[in-house]
Amino acid sequence: LTRIYPLFAVGQCGNQVGCRFWDLALREHAAVNKKGVYDEALSSFFRNVDTRSGGDGADICKGKICSLKARALLIDMEEGVVNEILQGPLRDVFDSKQLITDVSGSGNNWAVGHKLYGCQYRESIVEKLRKAAEHCDCLQCFFIIHSMGGGTGSGLGTFVLNLLEDEFPEVYRFVTSVYPSGEDDVITSPYNSVLAMKELNEHADCVLPIENESLFDIVNKIHQMINSGKLGSTVKPKSLVTSSAGGARAVQEKPFDAMNNIIANLLLNLTSSARFEGSLNMDLNEISMNLVPFPRLHYLVSSLTPLYTLADVNVPSRRLDQMFSDAFSRDHQLIQADPKHNLYLACALLVRGNVQVSDLRRNIERLKPSLHFISWNQEGWKTSLCSVPPVGHSHSLLALANNTCVKPTFMELKDRFMKLYKKKAHLHHYLHIEGMEQSCFSEAIASLSDLIEEYNELDATKGGPRADPPRLKIAV
Amino acid sequence: MSIVTVQLGQCGNQIGHEVFSAVCRDVHGTHGLCSKKENESYHDACKERFFCQEESEVPVARAVLVDMEPKVVSQTLSVAARSGSWKYDDRSHFCQKQGSGNNWANGYSVHGPRHKEAVMNLVQKEAEKCDRLGGFFTIMSMAGGTGSGLGAFITQCLRDAFPTSFILNHVIWPYGTGEVIVQNYNSVLTLSHLYQSSDALLVHENDVIHKICAQLMNIKQISFRDVNQVIAHQLGSVFQPTYTEGGSDYSRNPLGDLMETLVPHPEFKLLGLRNIPQMPENFLAYSTFSWPGLIKHLRQMLIANAKMEEGIDWQVRPPHLGSSSRSTNKPLHFNTSIANLVILRGKDTHSVDLGSFRDPSLYTSWLTPQDAFNAWRTPRAFNKYEKSASLVSNSQFLLKPLDSVVGKAWNMFASKAYVHQYTKFGIEEEDFLDSFAVLEQVISSYTIL
Numbered sequence: 001l002t003r004i005y006p007l008f009a010v011g012q013c014g015n016q017v018g019c020r021f022w023d024l025a026l027r028e029h030a031a032v033n034k035k036g037v038y039d040e041a042l043s044s045f046f047r048n049v050d051t052r053s054g055g056d057g058a059d060i061c062k063g064k065i066c067s068l069k070a071r072a073l074l075i076d077m078e079e080g081v082v083n084e085i086l087q088g089p090l091r092d093v094f095d096s097k098q099l100i101t102d103v104s105g106s107g108n109n110w111a112v113g114h115k116l117y118g119c120q121y122r123e124s125i126v127e128k129l130r131k132a133a134e135h136c137d138c139l140q141c142f143f144i145i146h147s148m149g150g151g152t153g154s155g156l157g158t159f160v161l162n163l164l165e166d167e168f169p170e171v172y173r174f175v176t177s178v179y180p181s182g183e184d185d186v187i188t189s190p191y192n193s194v195l196a197m198k199e200l201n202e203h204a205d206c207v208l209p210i211e212n213e214s215l216f217d218i219v220n221k222i223h224q225m226i227n228s229g230k231l232g233s234t235v236k237p238k239s240l241v242t243s244s245a246g247g248a249r250a251v252q253e254k255p256f257d258a259m260n261n262i263i264a265n266l267l268l269n270l271t272s273s274a275r276f277e278g279s280l281n282m283d284l285n286e287i288s289m290n291l292v293p294f295p296r297l298h299y300l301v302s303s304l305t306p307l308y309t310l311a312d313v314n315v316p317s318r319r320l321d322q323m324f325s326d327a328f329s330r331d332h333q334l335i336q337a338d339p340k341h342n343l344y345l346a347c348a349l350l351v352r353g354n355v356q357v358s359d360l361r362r363n364i365e366r367l368k369p370s371l372h373f374i375s376w377n378q379e380g381w382k383t384s385l386c387s388v389p390p391v392g393h394s395h396s397l398l399a400l401a402n403n404t405c406v407k408p409t410f411m412e413l414k415d416r417f418m419k420l421y422k423k424k425a426h427l428h429h430y431l432h433i434e435g436m437e438q439s440c441f442s443e444a445i446a447s448l449s450d451l452i453e454e455y456n457e458l459d460a461t462k463g464g465p466r467a468d469p470p471r472l473k474i475a476v
Numbered sequence: 477m478s479i480v481t482v483q484l485g486q487c488g489n490q491i492g493h494e495v496f497s498a499v500c501r502d503v504h505g506t507h508g509l510c511s512k513k514e515n516e517s518y519h520d521a522c523k524e525r526f527f528c529q530e531e532s533e534v535p536v537a538r539a540v541l542v543d544m545e546p547k548v549v550s551q552t553l554s555v556a557a558r559s560g561s562w563k564y565d566d567r568s569h570f571c572q573k574q575g576s577g578n579n580w581a582n583g584y585s586v587h588g589p590r591h592k593e594a595v596m597n598l599v600q601k602e603a604e605k606c607d608r609l610g611g612f613f614t615i616m617s618m619a620g621g622t623g624s625g626l627g628a629f630i631t632q633c634l635r636d637a638f639p640t641s642f643i644l645n646h647v648i649w650p651y652g653t654g655e656v657i658v659q660n661y662n663s664v665l666t667l668s669h670l671y672q673s674s675d676a677l678l679v680h681e682n683d684v685i686h687k688i689c690a691q692l693m694n695i696k697q698i699s700f701r702d703v704n705q706v707i708a709h710q711l712g713s714v715f716q717p718t719y720t721e722g723g724s725d726y727s728r729n730p731l732g733d734l735m736e737t738l739v740p741h742p743e744f745k746l747l748g749l750r751n752i753p754q755m756p757e758n759f760l761a762y763s764t765f766s767w768p769g770l771i772k773h774l775r776q777m778l779i780a781n782a783k784m785e786e787g788i789d790w791q792v793r794p795p796h797l798g799s800s801s802r803s804t805n806k807p808l809h810f811n812t813s814i815a816n817l818v819i820l821r822g823k824d825t826h827s828v829d830l831g832s833f834r835d836p837s838l839y840t841s842w843l844t845p846q847d848a849f850n851a852w853r854t855p856r857a858f859n860k861y862e863k864s865a866s867l868v869s870n871s872q873f874l875l876k877p878l879d880s881v882v883g884k885a886w887n888m889f890a891s892k893a894y895v896h897q898y899t900k901f902g903i904e905e906e907d908f909l910d911s912f913a914v915l916e917q918v919i920s921s922y923t924i925l
Binding site for chain 2: 291383469
């Protein structure tokens with residue numbers, strides 16, 4: 001009797017992040033759910049399966065936890081990452097029916113992922129999708145995790161996005177997309193990203209763009225703080241947003257683990273108010289409703305705080321306020337953008353822990369003056385209060401902003417694309433895939449240009465007072 | 477006569493729970509300051525009004541709990557049951573899983589029709605449990621999707637199913653600086669629809685109650701629970717049993733009496749509520765008030781549209797009667813009333829002089845002060861306050877807040893922001909315009925008082 005959020009991890013990046021996500025989700029629920037009872041919060045991400053009879057047992061809806069299975073579909077066109085997951089400590093969390101793999105990979109080619117493998121695996125994906133949905137009594141929203149720069153995550157990931165819209169048009173589609181940086185070593189990443197962007201523009205309800213550079217900076221900052229000895233032993237290891245401590249992963253963390261943990265935490269915080277109780281709940285559909293004023297402007301800048309917490313538990317008001325300030329600092333953002341110098345269309349604050357409405361209001365009042373909100377949404381804040389804090393913290397804040405600061409990011413992407421496209425570099429790799437034509441490219445870049453133009457128009461309204469539109473007059 | 481309460485959405489359910497708790501606590505408290513006989517009558521009247529007593533069990537609240545997501549209702553039911561002093565009927569609730577996504581259109585056009593039968597069946601059952609049905613009290617917020625949208629739909633259904641019953645909507649206005657970004661759209665749609673089917677709208681503004689918590693109740697870290705408890709206290713101060721003028725028994729028809737005294741004309745349905753004194757519980761033992769002082773403050777709060785007993789503007793005075801053109805000579809900031817109701821509870825209420833509230837200059841000219849002003853009293857003290865006075869007012873109290881909400885919504889509508897989220901569920905631009913028109917009419921009517 002609860003909302004569920006099936007998660008689709010596509011491609012190498014998607015699966016690596018996905019793996020961290022389920023590990024941390026289990027850790028979070030273990031910390032809260034002391035009695036080992038399969039409750040509503042758990043059921044949003046996990047099924048409870050009776051494996052005593054062997055094989056794929058029936059789902060148990062209540063009672064003691066038997067065997068938890070992630071509500072997920074793991075898709076990758078090469079086997080390395082998925083195999084590792086299946087051999088690792090999370091192997092029991094997935095069953096073979098939730099996997100779709102191949103051997104050769106997509107060669108960093110969106111067309112291979114989207115057209116070739118899309119076509120090839122369409123039926124299999126739809127079938128597994130329907131099966132996964134069958135188990136769910138209330139599908140509220142789908143999550144897709146993928147990267148934009150490669151071939152599988154980018155191409156097949158957006159193919160899955162399309163499929164989800166066709167099969168379940170009313171279920172919200174939230175996409176966490178890792179965008180390539182300028183120095184990405186995949187030469188064709190601009191092609192892959194722009195081709196994928198068109199799909200995101202048209203078929204996603206909400207996109208959370210993430211840039212590796214930002215994750216990298218956050219990880220570095222944490223390491224510096226720890227190593228500088230400033231914090232000494234007062235930093236709680238479990239509390240690091242980069243940490244897997246207490247999770248299933250006992251082995252040495254891999255290099256990307258810390259960065260992927262950040263994304264996993266983002267997803268946990270995003271869904272916390274829907275899973276746990278609080279004085280002002282927020283569902284995923286409310287995020288879309290409040291943060292997307294026009295259908296295509298659905299790219300949200302996320303920032304997460306705290307990144308770590310000090311060992312002492314009593315947090316006076318001032319520290320709490322620091323948390324709010326941090327959420328509006330670029331150090332805590334997951335993409336390299338500058339919201340403070342651009343225009344806010346809407347902003348959401350998802351708070352966890354012992355924070356009350358007066359704390360929220362005090363901080364909104366305090367921070368508002370330094371932020372530019374569009375004229376028709378001067379008080380455009382969406383807020384939620386969830387009582388359950390994340391593991392190792394007494395409180396946390398996730399800020400999601402719909403801000404025109406994503407425009408420069410998209411413009412840079414467009415530039416990188418054009419640099420290659422003008423020279424027709426590497427195009428043949430794409431065009432020889434069946435179903436792929438030159439028009440795919442021109443349509444994709446047109447879609448991106450249109451999106452940039454929509455942001456431009458809104459930006460133009462910034463600065464300078466505008467008269468309020470005259471009110472409706474009625475006959476007295 | 478009994479009142480059936482319909483709790484809608486997270487806000488409605490959270491507040492509803494606090495109201496029943498407050499009422500129950502008051503009835504079982506030992507600070508009644510009156511005779512045993514009086515106390516017993518009070519107790520019985522309250523019981524009849526709000527609870528159903530099933531044999532040896534604890535009293536069962538006459539309520540229907542509705543929400544489109546399960547967590548809040550489930551919590552509300554269990555917290556009430558754990559109190560040991562009252563509870564809800566285990567079957568009297570309806571939940572879904574999806575939520576309304578803060579989308580009025582989703583609440584009104586999708587959830588409403590889909591779940592009408594189930595919800596109205598529960599309401600019917602509660603109504604049948606009453607020996608005599610005194611009417612419906614719905615609690616909802618305007619800002620979200622369920623309380624607002626589904627609430628508006630259900631209110632319509634109540635009106636259709638019970639054409640002769642009284643319906644009072646308790647509506648919560650959200651904080652001005654945002655809880656929900658589309659709250660102004662949701663508010664405009666809610667108010668315009670409620671206006672068609674409801675008898676009156678009793679309003680509480682979060683900003684106002686928050687100030688009371690901060691300045692009068694001395695609460696440092698104010699939570700929604702704190703806000704809800706103040707609201708519950710204020711509602712209790714109105715709906716706990718009282719004697720109407722000249723009555724010798726506790727009034728049996730609170731909703732009907734309220735409507736009769738306060739809503740003489742269907743164009744004017746907005747009721748504001750003020751209650752004094754308000755203070756932290758541990759101060760009560762050290763405070764004494766005099767009735768003249770309380771009445772003086774309450775009257776000035778009415779005239780100057782003060783939200784609480786601190787910071788009242790004493791400069792505001794009623795206009796002089798007998799001037800040729802009343803409306804143009806009206807002093808600024810003066811709050812004109814259509815009708816007022818003062819409720820006195822506690823020590824020596826029978827001797828309180830309320831003449832100052834009968835001053836004709838406070839009112840419009842349509843009703844005589846005799847008809848425009850009413851007072852209810854009881855010697856039985858409420859919620860440990862030795863003396864407590866409440867004012868329910870049909871006046872210009874809510875004109876500015878209403879105008880502000882409509883203004884902001886209009887501003888946003890002009891840019892068409894978020895409208896696609898509503899059209900997706902069947903609320904078109906036309907519907908928005910209709911709602912704006914209704915409310916501009918209400919604003920205009922209240923302005924020219």
